[in-house]
Amino acid sequence: MSQALRSAKERALQIVEQASKIRIQDARDNLGARTSGRQVRKANNQMGHTQGALERAAKPPLGWIWGDFFRPWQRMFPGEKHFNADINVRREYIPLSLIELTRLIDLGWIDPSKPIDISTLCRTQKFQINPNIRQYGFDLTEEGADSFPYAIDIEVQYATQSAIAAVEKAGGRIRTSYYDVNALEAAIDPKKWFEKGNVVPQRKAPPKTLIGYYMDAKNRGYLADESDIENNRINLANIRGYKLPDHEMVTEPLKTVDQVFHGIPAGSVISLADKKLYSPTNEIHREYYSKQVADKQYS
Amino acid sequence: MFKIGLQTAQTSLTRTPAVLSSSARGIANIPAHEYHIRFDQQSGRKRPAQDVLDRFKRLNNGMWIHAHAGKNKLRYMKDDKWQKTSLYYETCTKEQCQMLDKLVTPFWLRPKHYPNDPYQAYNVRHGIDSPRVDDKGRFVRERRKVLLDDSTSSRYFNDC
Amino acid sequence: MFLSQLMRQSGASASAARNLWRKSENPFISTPQAWLTDLEQVEEKKRGIIDLHPDVFRVAPRLDILHRNLTWQKVYRNVQMTKMLTKAEMPGGGRKPWPQKKTGRAHVGSIRQPEFIHGGFANGVRGPRTWFYMLPDAIRLQGLCVALTLKHAQDDLHIVENMQDLQNGDPKFWQDLCESRNWGYSVLMIDDSDVISGGLAEAQEQLAWLNCMPVYGLNCYSIIKYDTVVLSKNALEKIEQRLLQHLHRAKPLNLKYRYQDYKEKILNESRAEENPNMPPIV
Numbered sequence: 001m002s003q004a005l006r007s008a009k010e011r012a013l014q015i016v017e018q019a020s021k022i023r024i025q026d027a028r029d030n031l032g033a034r035t036s037g038r039q040v041r042k043a044n045n046q047m048g049h050t051q052g053a054l055e056r057a058a059k060p061p062l063g064w065i066w067g068d069f070f071r072p073w074q075r076m077f078p079g080e081k082h083f084n085a086d087i088n089v090r091r092e093y094i095p096l097s098l099i100e101l102t103r104l105i106d107l108g109w110i111d112p113s114k115p116i117d118i119s120t121l122c123r124t125q126k127f128q129i130n131p132n133i134r135q136y137g138f139d140l141t142e143e144g145a146d147s148f149p150y151a152i153d154i155e156v157q158y159a160t161q162s163a164i165a166a167v168e169k170a171g172g173r174i175r176t177s178y179y180d181v182n183a184l185e186a187a188i189d190p191k192k193w194f195e196k197g198n199v200v201p202q203r204k205a206p207p208k209t210l211i212g213y214y215m216d217a218k219n220r221g222y223l224a225d226e227s228d229i230e231n232n233r234i235n236l237a238n239i240r241g242y243k244l245p246d247h248e249m250v251t252e253p254l255k256t257v258d259q260v261f262h263g264i265p266a267g268s269v270i271s272l273a274d275k276k277l278y279s280p281t282n283e284i285h286r287e288y289y290s291k292q293v294a295d296k297q298y299s
Numbered sequence: 300m301f302k303i304g305l306q307t308a309q310t311s312l313t314r315t316p317a318v319l320s321s322s323a324r325g326i327a328n329i330p331a332h333e334y335h336i337r338f339d340q341q342s343g344r345k346r347p348a349q350d351v352l353d354r355f356k357r358l359n360n361g362m363w364i365h366a367h368a369g370k371n372k373l374r375y376m377k378d379d380k381w382q383k384t385s386l387y388y389e390t391c392t393k394e395q396c397q398m399l400d401k402l403v404t405p406f407w408l409r410p411k412h413y414p415n416d417p418y419q420a421y422n423v424r425h426g427i428d429s430p431r432v433d434d435k436g437r438f439v440r441e442r443r444k445v446l447l448d449d450s451t452s453s454r455y456f457n458d459c
Numbered sequence: 460m461f462l463s464q465l466m467r468q469s470g471a472s473a474s475a476a477r478n479l480w481r482k483s484e485n486p487f488i489s490t491p492q493a494w495l496t497d498l499e500q501v502e503e504k505k506r507g508i509i510d511l512h513p514d515v516f517r518v519a520p521r522l523d524i525l526h527r528n529l530t531w532q533k534v535y536r537n538v539q540m541t542k543m544l545t546k547a548e549m550p551g552g553g554r555k556p557w558p559q560k561k562t563g564r565a566h567v568g569s570i571r572q573p574e575f576i577h578g579g580f581a582n583g584v585r586g587p588r589t590w591f592y593m594l595p596d597a598i599r600l601q602g603l604c605v606a607l608t609l610k611h612a613q614d615d616l617h618i619v620e621n622m623q624d625l626q627n628g629d630p631k632f633w634q635d636l637c638e639s640r641n642w643g644y645s646v647l648m649i650d651d652s653d654v655i656s657g658g659l660a661e662a663q664e665q666l667a668w669l670n671c672m673p674v675y676g677l678n679c680y681s682i683i684k685y686d687t688v689v690l691s692k693n694a695l696e697k698i699e700q701r702l703l704q705h706l707h708r709a710k711p712l713n714l715k716y717r718y719q720d721y722k723e724k725i726l727n728e729s730r731a732e733e734n735p736n737m738p739p740i741v
Contacts, residue, residue, distance in 0.1 A: 009519040027526040061333040077365040083356035095412045103446045125709035126445045143455045
């Protein structure tokens with residue numbers, strides 16, 4: 001007990017135990033928690049004489065700190081195209097470092113024996129992805145690459161070479177794949193998507209600026225040839241100087257290129273209440289959902 | 300003295316007389332939209348100041364950078380040193396950063412991660428003794444790591 | 460430890476060791492315990508000892524968090540319906556009562572000006588005004604834990620086997636019971652079901668200081684207001700389960716309630732009403 005009493009909590013509770021009954025009027029804020037601002041008296045108010053005088057007075061333009069009213073400091077610098085001009089076409093990714101991934105697996109938030117994709121990562125509620133502000137998924141970064149222990153099957157949207165090497169060194173499989181906005185929305189919160197009664201969407205092919213990335217076996221793109229990827233895997237191991245495991249640790253089949261969820265074909269409707277999957281029977285619908293379409297992004 | 304003389308000579312030669320220009324832009328002639336923060340009519344949300352977005356960039360550590368003033372002006376008549384240094388970006392002062400933060404929306408204040416970002420190296424700053432967190436306990440300059448304690452974070456990440 | 464020694468001396472039945480969900484492995488965090496009793500007879504009979512979860516019943520006694528909860532509970536439902544009329548809203552007053560100049564009287568334009576008797580009010584109370592706000596989930600959760608901790612630390616929290624279908628509904632019996640057990644001036648009984656029957660139901664109708672509450676009605680104000688809080692065993696299970704579920708939930712505790720997210724829902728609230736154009740004013 002004496003050990004336990006060392007904590008501030010136990011000492012506080014000891015005081016409470018010896019105190020008289022705590023009533024409503026005894027609960028109060030900490031000292032100094034709320035301070036009211038100093039009242040500026042009318043005589044000291046330098047803001048202006050009257051409201052009307054303030055309204056009519058010349059006021060500086062927005063952001064003025066120094067300079068001429070007509071040439072304030074923030075307008076004296078030249079515009080720069082590299083800064084924000086391409087914000088509408090830039091794709092943002094959520095950084096996911098390998099050390100954070102290790103930690104998520106260590107603490108039981110993610111099961112390493114099952115395939116890991118956006119839905120798995122978002123289910124931990126540790127990441128927020130908002131497709132509406134052009135966030136397009138996860139970027140696997142290399143922090144913690146030198147000690148990544150798990151043979152996982154992971155699918156991210158972007159990955160550095162070091163991260164790819166770290167995952168493959170541990171015997172895992174990594175693929176980078178593109179999710180269009182609609183598919184991403186379904187993948188982020190499948191429960192919400194199914195409860196709305198929406199059809200499981202088809203993953204569109206990447207837009208033309210990204211198609212090169214996802215067809216490159218070096219990036220383990222999902223559109224690349226599997227034999228190319230295998231060659232690149234061995235090649236990367238030789239370059240980086242590590243030994244690949246002898247036998248395949250991940251043998252589960254990959255998602256097809258237009259599939260959002262594992263085991264759920266595009267075009268089906270899920271009923272969570274009945275735990276059933278309804279596939280389209282109409283030939284037109286089936287054809288619609290089996291046709292590969294490109295994402296009509298402007299970049 | 301010499302500078303002033305030169306300026307007056309320039310204006311007298313090239314520009315309209317000072318009396319006329321001053322009457323055109325009197326002290327009260329600043330248009331009202333310039334000194335109000337604008338809000339969107341449809342959604343009721345704040346609109347960022349376009350002047351700021353064109354000229355400045357916010358780094359993830361909260362610092363704003365801008366190009367050299369007069370970078371594109373009369374380059375041919377300036378010296379070699381200036382040719383080089385004028386291409387550098389400059390950082391804003393604390394007051395300027397605070398002001399710029401007010402002129403843009405929360406979207407721009409959010410730390411953003413782009414792969415192959417040329418500004419990646421400048422998104423972190425080291426050796427600063429100001430507090431790491433704001434009044435609500437959120438990190439000011441660095442990304443919040445998922446499920447990582449401080450010591451592990453500092454071992455693997457070099458961003459604070 | 461101390462309680463179990465006591466129990467061995469008193470010869471009560473075996474302690475009800477519960478497995479506490481996600482209890483910390485830290486050996487320095489001691490498990491709070493409480494006696495298990497019943498409400499069958501006046502004298503307190505100790506039936507055993509029950510383990511309580513330290514994350515709920517042994518948290519830091521943050522009186523400031525409790526204060527925020529109490530203030531919120533008192534304030535959020537206040538609505539001020541007073542509306543003092545301005546000059547424009549008062550009837551009449553459109554005519555200039557006398558000429559502007561040369562009368563020797565004040566220059567006035569309306570008999571409803573604020574200077575006039577029966578005039579409008581310049582800076583009056585302009586209701587309806589509410590003080591509604593939402594306390595963050597984390598603060599509300601912590602407030603409940605603090606309130607329960609305080610009650611337990613001051614020996615004002617009692618666990619009973621059962622509250623339903625008790626035999627004796629005589630107010631005298633309940634008064635004697637509470638007095639002999641030193642339960643103070645007022646007692647709050649908390650059960651997991653929202654329907655209560657039997658002796659306790661009869662007694663609490665007669666006695667103003669004895670009240671019953673379902674688990675979903677648990678709140679800081681009531682816990683602190685009543686001198687003694689009595690939980691049934693089922694209620695204890697449910698309270699712990701609900702609070703721990705929220706304390707350990709994966710979603711962030713500081714949920715944002717932004718208007719732009721709820722705008723659609725709020726504006727379409729009257730869609731299901733009988734007359735969508737004239738929804739009832741609540």
